[in-house]
Amino acid sequence: MELTFRRIAAGIAALTLGLTGCNSEHYPAYSPGVKYGLRKDPIIKGGAAAKLGDERYDPERPGVFPLMKMSDMQQPEHPFHAKAKDLSDELVRDPTLVQADDQKKLEEALVLMFGTPAAPTVNAKEIGLPESLIKELALDDTTLAMGSTRYRVHCLHCHGVPGDGRGPTAKWINPHPRDFRSGTFKFQSVDQASGKTRVPARGDLVRTLRQGIEGTAMPTFSLLKDEELEALVSYVIHLSIRGEAEKNTLVYGFTLQAGTLKPGAPVKDDVKTYAEIAAKRWLESSSPDVAIKVTKYPYRDDDMNALKASVKRGQAIFTAKPSAEISKELEGKLKDGILRELEDAAQTKKFEDAEQKKLNAAIEKKKKEALAKDPKITKDALEAVYPDDKEVEATKLTDKEKESLKLTAQEKAAAVEAGKGGADKQAVDRAKSMLTGANCVSCHKNYGREALYRFDEWGTLVRPNNLAIGNLRGGKRPVDIYYRVHSGINGSGMTPFGSTFKGHEYLIWDVVNFVQAMPHPAMRQSLDLKLD
């Protein structure tokens, strides 16, 4: 009796202490023993997902759990099951095939360069990065430590300790939380149309944190302080660089020999190389030079007729079925451009010829000097004589010379006349490629209402968006839709279309206007827009 009484009294005291200890402002750090650990889940190799092909359309289809191990793919309900015969090392790499001592080396190298969750770092000295990069990307230890505590509370349960998108709550979330380890991020404002896949700028990640992603489980974190959001972004970049270094080492640093993965070079060197490459990608994207250059919106906001025509054109581009009228209009515009290009080409040629002439003169002069100095110079040595950089620089045309070399109206007319024959055909071809090149319906079948499932880069089945509903994950702002059309959605199979409209990016605004009008019946009616 006495004992029970004491126990209950002690319980109440503990409860009181526990309750008063609650403080929402307090962010405890990871315990020092927690490790990022080595990657164990299968790596879908680049481009492999696309080779697996489309899946059937089924609105009732349940989501699938993220891939945790190779044997997951052999489960009958897993979408990979039917394709299991294809899953060789060509397509999927199984990191568990690395031998124990190599695993140890890999882990040691990663801890050395990136620390632990409690003490995260990007070790510039070990990786061989300039200190300025750490400063520019705000990857210093203090910021990362702050980011890690916030990440532990707000992000970890979905995005996982190493940023693998496989935290405890991630299993039940469809679409899956982002796996930072591939260095691929969907929604950003960095130019992807030039053939290079880039990581997002810091601002893009901050915006995602602030706005959340509607239609997914990613909520807004706008109540966190600005410096907390910045620290979180730094920490995510840290996780992404670490994950990418690990992934690329496993994919490119190892080869499959007799059932085990053997490293080609010392593991540490590989990690170092790929960490450096990954970090430099982030540095590149932080430069404003690689941001998408958004073409000025060509219409007035209150001009309903222009909007009507624009939406019509947008639909034509979307469905790749331009009417004769729309084609003709664009051909006219393109033809003007082509004629101007002919003029430009003639002008450039004139400049180049003049410059070459100057350069030739300089070379001749140099050779004469050499001959005067040493009359017995060999033929080969005489051939090798060339003005130094400074002298070459001097042969460049000055602005004044350029002014005097400007084409006269007569010369311009002559240039246009000479190329005019091909211009018509060229305009028709180019207009056709622009109006049918994007062919959005090939994936967004029936405006996305009957889109087929396909595998994304992470090996998940995803569906091109049903645009008739208007739930745009990358953001509802017109500029967000412009970014998506121009630079695609990395990893998802939505490719950049910026180069399709090269030189005539205003056409992207037509697609944007169309996408924006689509989900609103009243708007469709006022714009005479029909979706079927």
Next chain:
Amino acid sequence: MGNKGWSVLFGVVMAACFIGFAISPFVGWWMPPGLSTHAADVDFLFYVILYITTFFFVLTEALIVVFMWRYAGTGDMKHPVSETAEYPNFLKPLTNILHDQHRVEMAWTFVPAVILLYIAFAQVGTWANIKYQSRKTSQEAKDAANALQIGVSARQFEWRMRYPSALRFEKWLKDKGAAKPDFDSFGKVPHADDVYVVNELHIWQDHQVMVHLSTKDVIHSFNLPHFRVKQDALPGKLIPVWFKTLPESKVKTFNCKWDADKKRYVDGINPDTGKEDPNYTFDLACAELCGWGHYRMIGRVFVHQNKDDFTKWLIRAEEYHRQRDGNWLEKADERIAQMFKK
């Protein structure tokens, strides 16, 4: 201490609960001040119920403690009740009643019934005033026709707000007759020019607000503690929620300003000092356990001083939302300057 220890433990815990409760208004653990027009009515009902329950709580707990002390067991199974056990002196006059179980039962049926009936009837008017437009007086009905409409869509774990564009909003105010169908259908039909913001509820002082509440997934509850608003959001239903802040003459509730450096509005500003003050942070909380992230489903209420300030915000939010290039802010400022030039 023996078996009497239990009565001491109960006595101490109950006394601690009571004291904790009694001091909480003085140490900042109480409800925030009520800032809406119906807050006083809600608070009145709250206090009525609080006083009634406190009275009976103290009475019953005191009796439990007294009886536990008095009739504590001895541990001896042959004489389980101590020898002093008899009615305490203060209960002696009641002996007759206590021995007549019929009368006791009548008493504890009749008294709570009267109290419950009183509470049931006392709250009808308040409930109707908050919920039913048909009960509104002519001035309030006029307010309702001018109400600021906001579509609020809850989802795990955030609030997404939908506002009419500034243009549509002005049209509603200018030409009520012609704009009425549009005004009435706002809650049901999203428009292409609607403005979307997340977790920020913008209103202005002394103006009727109508929230069209819906949810995209599970049951949530739209709770504005400062404005005494609490309404469940049910899947598949569009639920209207009305409230209005008190006029400036009674209490200043505007709590936000434009921060030119951050390029966004900041809340939690004390209207008198212009400085940050946690008393002026008005939460929009979810009051229905909706999942693991329920705790973080918090938005903020931004109260503007007047309609002009609100319109400035709406134009800025709209230009951000309709952004086609980097200079949304310049465009917004231009529109604001044009609108307020006279």
